[in-house]
Amino acid sequence: xxxxxxxxxxxxxxxxxxxxxxxxxxxxxxxxxxxxxxxxxxxxxxxxxxxxxxxxxxxxxxxxxxxxxxxxxxxxxxxxxxxxxxxxxxxxxxxxxxxxxxxxxxxxxxxxxxxxxxxxxxxxxxxxxxxxxxxxxxxxxxxxxxxxxxxxxxxxxxxxxxxxxxxxxxxxxxxxxxxxxxxxxxxxxxxxxxxxxxxxxxxxxxxxxxxxxxxxxxxxxxxxxxxxxxxxxxxxxxxxxxxxxxxxxxxxxxxxxxxxxxxxxxxxxxxxxxxxxxxxxxxxxxxxxxxxxxxxxxxxxxxxxxxxxxxxxxxxxxxxxxxxxxxxxxxxxxxxxxxxxxxxxxxxxxxxxxxxxxxxxxxxxxxxxxxxxxxxxxxxxxxxxxxxxxxxxxxxxxxxxxxxxxxxxxxxxxxxxxxxxxxxxxxxxxxxxxxxxxxxxxxxxxxxxxxxxxxxxxxxxxxxxxxxxxxxxxxxxxxxxxxxxxxxxxxxxxxx
Numbered sequence: 001x002x003x004x005x006x007x008x009x010x011x012x013x014x015x016x017x018x019x020x021x022x023x024x025x026x027x028x029x030x031x032x033x034x035x036x037x038x039x040x041x042x043x044x045x046x047x048x049x050x051x052x053x054x055x056x057x058x059x060x061x062x063x064x065x066x067x068x069x070x071x072x073x074x075x076x077x078x079x080x081x082x083x084x085x086x087x088x089x090x091x092x093x094x095x096x097x098x099x100x101x102x103x104x105x106x107x108x109x110x111x112x113x114x115x116x117x118x119x120x121x122x123x124x125x126x127x128x129x130x131x132x133x134x135x136x137x138x139x140x141x142x143x144x145x146x147x148x149x150x151x152x153x154x155x156x157x158x159x160x161x162x163x164x165x166x167x168x169x170x171x172x173x174x175x176x177x178x179x180x181x182x183x184x185x186x187x188x189x190x191x192x193x194x195x196x197x198x199x200x201x202x203x204x205x206x207x208x209x210x211x212x213x214x215x216x217x218x219x220x221x222x223x224x225x226x227x228x229x230x231x232x233x234x235x236x237x238x239x240x241x242x243x244x245x246x247x248x249x250x251x252x253x254x255x256x257x258x259x260x261x262x263x264x265x266x267x268x269x270x271x272x273x274x275x276x277x278x279x280x281x282x283x284x285x286x287x288x289x290x291x292x293x294x295x296x297x298x299x300x301x302x303x304x305x306x307x308x309x310x311x312x313x314x315x316x317x318x319x320x321x322x323x324x325x326x327x328x329x330x331x332x333x334x335x336x337x338x339x340x341x342x343x344x345x346x347x348x349x350x351x352x353x354x355x356x357x358x359x360x361x362x363x364x365x366x367x368x369x370x371x372x373x374x375x376x377x378x379x380x381x382x383x384x385x386x387x388x389x390x391x392x393x394x395x396x397x398x399x400x401x402x403x404x405x406x407x408x409x410x411x412x413x414x415x416x417x418x419x420x421x422x423x424x425x426x427x428x429x430x431x432x433x434x435x436x437x438x439x440x441x442x443x444x445x446x447x448x449x450x451x452x453x454x455x456x457x458x459x460x461x462x463x464x465x466x467x468x469x470x471x472x473x474x475x476x477x478x479x480x481x482x483x484x485x486x487x488x489x490x491x492x493x494x495x496x
């Protein structure tokens with residue numbers, strides 16, 4: 001009972017879109033390109049938020065909030081930044097509506113034109129660095145370690161729920177430092193935070209690396225990233241951390257008095273992850289029966305379904321279920337007792353399977369007599385060995401915490417093995433193209449370091465350099481495209 005999900009092997013894109021909707025995660029909005037995140041989907045995002053927020057604060061960061069509107073003149077101060085975002089900006093030009101004289105409806109009042117247009121926030125570097133100018137005068141004011149949880153708007157022509165929408169939710173960190181080295185350390189630290197969160201909480205193995213100049217954030221000196229591999233062999237950028245150098249400080253004239261009495265520009269970073277992580281979570285782990293959620297991010301970790309024929313049986317089963325539920329909740333495990341009387345157990349089983357609940361317990365009147373309960377784990381597909389077991393009612397609460405840990409580890413190991421199996425070395429352009437077409441995944445290949453070659457490969461194959469992996473060993477070779485000398489391999493892939 002998969003509720004008619006298209007199989008991944010038949011049409012991965014259709015499977016994804018159907019799953020997002022049928023699992024009650026999100027749906028399309030009447031506003032083109034935007035999405036409505038439904039309560040079940042938002043509760044997963046809330047768990048992501050809570051853990052990331054804890055990690056940010058543990059590394060010394062505080063939350064703040066800046067306006068959603070940015071004066072157009074701010075964006076024009078940093079040349080690369082405005083060039084990178086100009087085509088994606090939504091612009092506010094007027095501040096008032098009025099009724100049309102012919103009664104046809106509401107129109108924009110032409111007399112209410114803004115003196116300066118406002119950009120709906122695509123990212124906040126400009127408004128934040130304009131603010132930092134009044135906050136920073138001396139080395140004593142540094143560092144500033146801020147994060148904000150916000151929404152942003154980037155006008156997209158082709159959208160997909162969670163992965164690419166006109167408006168999306170995210171966090172963006174913006175920090176200011178007295179030295180180059182301190183800013184670089186911050187950039188690398190936050191990349192490590194993202195990688196730790198992805199692997200520990202999302203059960204998503206990632207590769208840490210540096211973007212090429214072509215793929216670098218507009219206005220940054222260096223962009224660090226974490227890259228993940230989805231089950232269809234496409235890569236997904238799961239987070240970025242940018243070393244801004246002094247670019248924004250110079251654009252907004254943000255200087256500080258040094259300990260030595262000099263005057264220097266401030267060094268900056270910015271870093272962020274978004275609701276795109278929801279797409280990564282879905283595509284990396286889920287199967288043809290629905291979501292597979294890592295226990296650390298599942299809104300409901302355990303669901304209990306009663307099996308009964310009479311009201312008297314339901315009463316006896318419910319009494320025992322409440323005891324089990326209380327014991328599990330005392331262990332900080334989130335539990336749902338599905339006692340809906342409008343659906344049969346089979347429907348409930350399929351419904352919670354579709355929604356990816358890690359552990360399902362089923363208890364009936366006969367089970368009470370036998371002191372037994374059925375335990376089903378979501379990370380192993382139904383029918384496969386180990387998916388289902390019968391245990392003592394007395395033992396079930398004690399075994400669930402270890403089972404949830406085992407499921408978390410197993411989901412990660414499955415994804416890690418898939419990635420290992422789908423990193424392929426190519427030593428010629430013909431091999432490179434064949435691997436992309438027949439297998440997909442990451443392709444490790446030599447590149448001559450020029451943007452021209454990078455552009456040509458992208459144009460001919462739709463594959464981009466996802467990253468130059470950190471810790472990559474130097475290796476003399478020749479570029480697969482140009483035949484020119486190369487000193488290391490980089491990771492290519494087709495990507496979302």
